[in-house]
Amino acid sequence: MKTKTILSAAFLTAVLSACDNKIPxxxxxxxxxVYLVGSExxxxxxxxxxxxxxxxxxxxxxxxxxxxxxxxxxxxxxESPESVKxxxxxxxxxxxxxxxNPGAGVYSFPQENVVVRKGEVYGTxxxxxxxxxxxxxxxxxxxxKISSSxxxxxxxxxxxxxxxxxxxxxxxxxxxMDGVIKPLDNLKDSTVYRTNRTLQAVQDGNTVRVYxxxxxxxxxxxxxRPDYCFNITVNPDNxxxxxxxxxxxxxxxxxxxxxxxxVYSLWYTFWDAxxxxxxxxxxxxxxxxxxxxxxxxxxMDEHRVYDN
Numbered sequence: 001m002k003t004k005t006i007l008s009a010a011f012l013t014a015v016l017s018a019c020d021n022k023i024p025x026x027x028x029x030x031x032x033x034v035y036l037v038g039s040e041x042x043x044x045x046x047x048x049x050x051x052x053x054x055x056x057x058x059x060x061x062x063x064x065x066x067x068x069x070x071x072x073x074x075x076x077x078x079e080s081p082e083s084v085k086x087x088x089x090x091x092x093x094x095x096x097x098x099x100x101n102p103g104a105g106v107y108s109f110p111q112e113n114v115v116v117r118k119g120e121v122y123g124t125x126x127x128x129x130x131x132x133x134x135x136x137x138x139x140x141x142x143x144x145k146i147s148s149s150x151x152x153x154x155x156x157x158x159x160x161x162x163x164x165x166x167x168x169x170x171x172x173x174x175x176x177m178d179g180v181i182k183p184l185d186n187l188k189d190s191t192v193y194r195t196n197r198t199l200q201a202v203q204d205g206n207t208v209r210v211y212x213x214x215x216x217x218x219x220x221x222x223x224x225r226p227d228y229c230f231n232i233t234v235n236p237d238n239x240x241x242x243x244x245x246x247x248x249x250x251x252x253x254x255x256x257x258x259x260x261x262x263v264y265s266l267w268y269t270f271w272d273a274x275x276x277x278x279x280x281x282x283x284x285x286x287x288x289x290x291x292x293x294x295x296x297x298x299x300m301d302e303h304r305v306y307d308n
Contacts, residue, residue: 032065034075035155036146037122042091043141043164048131051169051205059125059144059161061114063152073116074150077125083143083160099141102165106133107142131167136202136209140165169201171208171234171257175264178300179281181213184269193281199232202245207233209245210283212270232264242268251276261299280305 037060038044046057061075081101088098107129116123127142134140142163146154174196181191199208214228229245234257242253253268262285269278282300287293 032063032067032069032152033155034061034063034073034116034146034149034152035158036060036077036144036161037062038163039155039158039161041161043162045164045166047166047168048129048134049169049205050131050134050167050201050203052131054128055131057127057129057163057165059114059127059163061116061123061125061146062121063116064155068119068121069116071118071151073123073152075114075116075123075146076112076148077114077144078147080143080145080160083145083162084141087141087143087162097137097139099139099164101142102129102134102140106130127163129165132204134165134167136167136200167201169205169208171206171232172199172201174286175199175210175283176286177281177283179279181277181279184276184278187278193279196286197283199283202231206235207231212248212279230268232266240264240266242266261296263296263299265303 048055048057059077061077063069063073084099084101092098107127110126110128114123114125125144142165143160144163145160148154175198177193177195177197179193181193183189193213195213197210199210201207202209209229209231211225212228212230214225226246226248228248230248230250230253231243231245233241233243235241238257238259240253240255240257242250242255244250249271251269251271253266255264255266257264264283265281266283267278267280269276271277282303284296284300287296
């Protein structure tokens with residue numbers, strides 16, 4: 001009996017030792033599940049270049065876990081229009097502009113499924129979209145969810161990715177206005193015009209919409225301030241063509257786009273409160289550092305035109 005006891009103890013010690021010698025990285029530290037990247041976010045922003053006939057945005061499927069996938073994982077993704085309606089009901093008021101689907105024929109899915117390849121973590125799901133049909137003052141969303149997976153369970157939390165579509169082109173973005181506004185009947189009277197302006201891509205790859213002086217419209221409200229908008233088109237020779245948007249009383253205008261500096265040097269005349277006015281100045285793209293800001297300020301001082 002004594003010998004058997006000693007042998008049993010030795011066997012138990014060997015088994016425990018073998019367990020202790022397992023390499024943690026050779027086993028998954030947590031269960032592998034399949035999920036849509038960004039589904040934990042309220043919205044995922046994707047930019048569409050309105051200058052393209054067809055632009056592509058992507059959704060991504062991922063497999064969680066501490067180890068690479070042992071084989072290909074095939075995931076079926078489908079649309080979830082009910083999620084768009086639920087977001088509008090939960091997040092927006094009755095007077096707000098609601099998100100909507102871009103519409104049939106505007107977008108397509110070139111592949112049937114998402115494949116997360118063996119040994120990889122992510123697989124992509126392209127969405128082809130014709131941005132020319134979308135309106136700058138509407139809100140568009142695509143909502144996707146996973147319907148099945150060839151292996152591993154589908155995540156039960158944060159199951160839908162909601163993709164917000166934003167129109168852009170190479171001339172759009174955050175800019176700053178640095179100029180003056182003067183009545184044409186008294187050029188010695190002037191108002192300094194310095195504020196941030198968001199240039200919105202409209203119509204094509206060369207045109208943006210900008211707000212004159214008034215506070216910019218917050219997308220989602222029903223009034224886009226039609227009395228204070230105009231378009232700027234950058235022509236092939238970098239000259240500018242200005243046109244009114246809706247009811248802004250633009251008379252004429254022009255200028256030059258300096259591509260290397262990302263600056264619009266522009267002027268325009270317009271009617272307001274029974275008088276004709278002229279705005280002259282610069283729209284320069286947002287600068288990230290003090291050195292960049294100093295450079296653009298020096299450049300504007302060298303190119304500024306002063307009226308008597």
